[in-house]
Amino acid sequence: MTDTLETTTAHDDKHDNHHGPTDKQFIAIFFFLAAITAVEVLVSYIDIGPAFLPVLLGLMIVKFFTVVWYFMHIKFDHQLFGRLFYIGLGLAVAVYVAMLSTFQFFAG
Structure with missing residues (x-):
């Protein structure tokens, strides 16, 4: 009988981890996205020449995939x-x- 309980508990723990990010991960993702946004704003105010558009596009892509993976749960599905x-x-x-x-x- 204990085998059944251990199997069920292990399955529930595995299922919970598969469901999505924890609260700590959401907070870390928030600060990560806020930092990238701050860099984007900084880049828009300074003159970096022809690297302006590629830098902003690169930062945009990083933000896009971060949002898709975590907030749309693509990483966990x-x-x-x-x-x-x-x-x-x-x-x-x-x-x-x-x-x-x-x-x-x-x-x-």
Whole structure:
């Protein structure tokens, strides 16, 4: 009978860890995102030349994936959901690039 209780408890603990970030992790993520936002604001006020746009885009990508992984629980869900999300993201980027290329085509 104790085997059943130990198995159930181990399964419940494993399930709880799989469900999402802890409160401490949410606080750490908050400070991480706040620090990146502060760097973005700082970059917008200083002149870093041609590195301006790549730096801001890189910081944006880091923030995007942090929010997706933790707040949308992609990191903790089944891999299929993550793959579906990334396929949709790829399609959206492809459509956006195609749209931008048409503007460039008609502008020239």
